[in-house]
Amino acid sequence: MNKSTLALAVAVGVLAQQASAAGFIEDSKATLGLRNFYINQDFRDGSAEPNKNEEWGQGFDLRFISGYTQGTVGFGIDAIGLLGVKLDSGGGTNGGAGNAYGGTVFPTKSNGESVDNFSSLGLTAKAKVSQTELKLGTLQPKNPVIVTNDGRLLPQTWQGGQITSGDIKDLTLVGGQIEQVKGRNSSNNQQLSISGANGRTAAARDSNKFIYAGGDYKLTKDLTAQYYYGKLEEFYKQHFLGLVHNWAIGPGVLKSDFRYFNSSDDGANGHDPLYYTTGNYNAPNGKGKVDNNLYSGLFLYTVAGHTFGGGYQVSNGSSDFPWLNQGDGSSNYTITDAQIQKFGRAGEKTWQARYSFDFAKVGVPGLTAGVVYLHGDDIDTVNGAGRQLANGASEWERDLTVGYVVQSGALKNLGLMWKNATWRTDLPNTRSQDENRLIVSYSIPLL
Numbered sequence: 001m002n003k004s005t006l007a008l009a010v011a012v013g014v015l016a017q018q019a020s021a022a023g024f025i026e027d028s029k030a031t032l033g034l035r036n037f038y039i040n041q042d043f044r045d046g047s048a049e050p051n052k053n054e055e056w057g058q059g060f061d062l063r064f065i066s067g068y069t070q071g072t073v074g075f076g077i078d079a080i081g082l083l084g085v086k087l088d089s090g091g092g093t094n095g096g097a098g099n100a101y102g103g104t105v106f107p108t109k110s111n112g113e114s115v116d117n118f119s120s121l122g123l124t125a126k127a128k129v130s131q132t133e134l135k136l137g138t139l140q141p142k143n144p145v146i147v148t149n150d151g152r153l154l155p156q157t158w159q160g161g162q163i164t165s166g167d168i169k170d171l172t173l174v175g176g177q178i179e180q181v182k183g184r185n186s187s188n189n190q191q192l193s194i195s196g197a198n199g200r201t202a203a204a205r206d207s208n209k210f211i212y213a214g215g216d217y218k219l220t221k222d223l224t225a226q227y228y229y230g231k232l233e234e235f236y237k238q239h240f241l242g243l244v245h246n247w248a249i250g251p252g253v254l255k256s257d258f259r260y261f262n263s264s265d266d267g268a269n270g271h272d273p274l275y276y277t278t279g280n281y282n283a284p285n286g287k288g289k290v291d292n293n294l295y296s297g298l299f300l301y302t303v304a305g306h307t308f309g310g311g312y313q314v315s316n317g318s319s320d321f322p323w324l325n326q327g328d329g330s331s332n333y334t335i336t337d338a339q340i341q342k343f344g345r346a347g348e349k350t351w352q353a354r355y356s357f358d359f360a361k362v363g364v365p366g367l368t369a370g371v372v373y374l375h376g377d378d379i380d381t382v383n384g385a386g387r388q389l390a391n392g393a394s395e396w397e398r399d400l401t402v403g404y405v406v407q408s409g410a411l412k413n414l415g416l417m418w419k420n421a422t423w424r425t426d427l428p429n430t431r432s433q434d435e436n437r438l439i440v441s442y443s444i445p446l447l
Helices: 003-016
Strands: 029-043 052-065 074-088 117-129 132-139 157-165 171-182 210-220 223-232 236-249 252-265 291-303 306-316 349-358 367-379 393-405 415-425 433-445
Touching: 074 132
Parallel strands: none
Antiparallel strands: 029 052, 029 433, 052 074, 074 117, 117 132, 132 157, 157 171, 171 210, 210 223, 223 236, 236 252, 252 291, 291 306, 306 349, 349 367, 367 393, 393 415, 415 433
């Protein structure tokens, strides 16, 4: 039994003795989230199979969030139950054939076919003193050094412990340790890794310890400074600095978002090829130790329902930007984390333009639409002999999103969304891609 599991068992035992205390039940909430999810991926270059991945399923996300027992220290417990049911994934289009990480949406059997359903249950014990809260068990953290992915039928979850505090005015602090992760297309927990070392083979390497800490401080009501630190044992260390400012200009507001990541090797990643990450190196396999500095700035001006934006990002160093990545779908906290790609390759310089509109301003509340275009240049690559190959390669992506949430009546809060993406690149041995996602979502309050 690992440390977090033992701590959870002890905490649940304490809670069981106090569950009848006032506040635990009165402040509890339960919801059932429904998500109908369809995805189609069309690969545009090359002749290798498959040329298309396509899956459709129904997701159920049942959550219970308790209140706290009375007393100086309040105790509570949260639970999350996830179930994904296959509606269509036939004809060899599930993306699972030869893929150790399962299909596009569902886990796969040994023959490459997708399973009919998959499920998981997560429990979280929690304790609270004043504005400081400790959680042990299933977590879904979201901060600059660890981001939970929710881009498929069911969300990603993590196992570990986290403490957050808001006891100091204008300062929010967070710290935690993660030991395992459950992918968005999996029922099983696994250990942690990064791109380049994350294959499910005998040669793959992973870690059971990711620690993180940091905070947000409101310097003024419009200016927030951030610092976070993350370390994946044996792989990388990462420092993050951020500054977010909102400035009222004329009838609108200009939001400025500056981000800087400094990432370097840790432990075995500095000398053992089995722990290396992807990037541009003088090595036959194009991999090496983590070495990356990533700078970015994003500007968004919102006025009368319109949001106009532009940004620029530079990825310096000899490796791609590192983040927790098991190879089965993940997210990071860069301004270029797009629908298909991340735009954080070694040497890459990316500019972006974006626009969105809230149709409530013209009498159609609940309807929104947006488009983002990203273009990256100067990507560094190597070939199988360790020689520079296609340095200066480029990629671009255009993402279009249209969504509508029913505002009243029997179907109130029913959400409909279409997400369309096009990605093109001249990277060697890489296939361009088109993608469509159709999502219908609905949330039912139970408590």
